[in-house]
């Protein structure tokens with residue numbers, strides 16, 4: 001079975017009155033297990049549309065998305081929601097934690113949504129939280145956590161169902177530099193050690209050092225950024 005994420009020639013049109021605007025044009029990318037790729041690009045270039053299609057939240061107008069061996073266009077709505085729950089871990093800009101659940105229960109809630117919570121699930125949740133430096137915070141509520149701790153809880157929550165694909169949308173948007181490095185290096189470690197295929201949309205050039213490849217989205221077209229161009233552009237601040 002093919003694993004990871006393969007997106008081939010995906011085009012997305014939005015209807016706007018009688019016009020249609022094309023938000024993505026023949027976008028192709030392949031992300032292997034254990035690989036973390038970044039997607040950068042200006043506002044309105046198509047990054048959110050791209051991540052929504054990769055995450056089975058939006059259907060492509062043309063082209064093919066193969067997620068972990070599933071051709072998304074062939075799945076029913078029920079099958080798609082199952083794929084989102086069990087095979088994709090989403091990490092968003094803000095951690096979106098449930099205010100009245102403690103850290104451990106944030107993870108167990110996700111397990112509960114996909115079936116009964118077993119003793120092994122609880123053990124795995126504790127292990128993940130310890131791995132992410134939250135071993136002493138299992139019983140803490142979101143309001144008692146720092147921004148970085150909240151985002152680390154969100155990373156653990158994204159991993160609790162052991163998905164093969166991780167999609168992160170600006171995961172450092174609400175963090176200071178130190179916390180941002182902490183969070184992205186933890187994402188990179190989990191991606192490597194647990195062999196996830198991961199895409200991170202980011203505006204934050206400081207985070208690119210953790211990524212295996214950097215792609216640039218411009219006017220709905222995705223291209224691999226050349227390392228040399230990237231380094232010099234990031235230095236001059238012209239890349240974003």
Ligand SMILES: Nc1ncnc2c1ncn2[C@@H]1O[C@H](COP(=O)(O)OP(=O)(O)OP(=O)(O)O)[C@@H](O)[C@H]1O
Nearest residue numbers: 014015016021023042043044045046047048049050
């Ligand atoms: N639901 C929609 N209906 C019509 N047009 C849309 C819709 N969603 C996005 N667009 C348009 O598609 C293009 C790509 O938008 P998208 O949100 O994917 O860009 P983005 O790179 O994520 O931007 P940002 O960095 O500001 O979040 C833009 O021109 C946007 O106006």
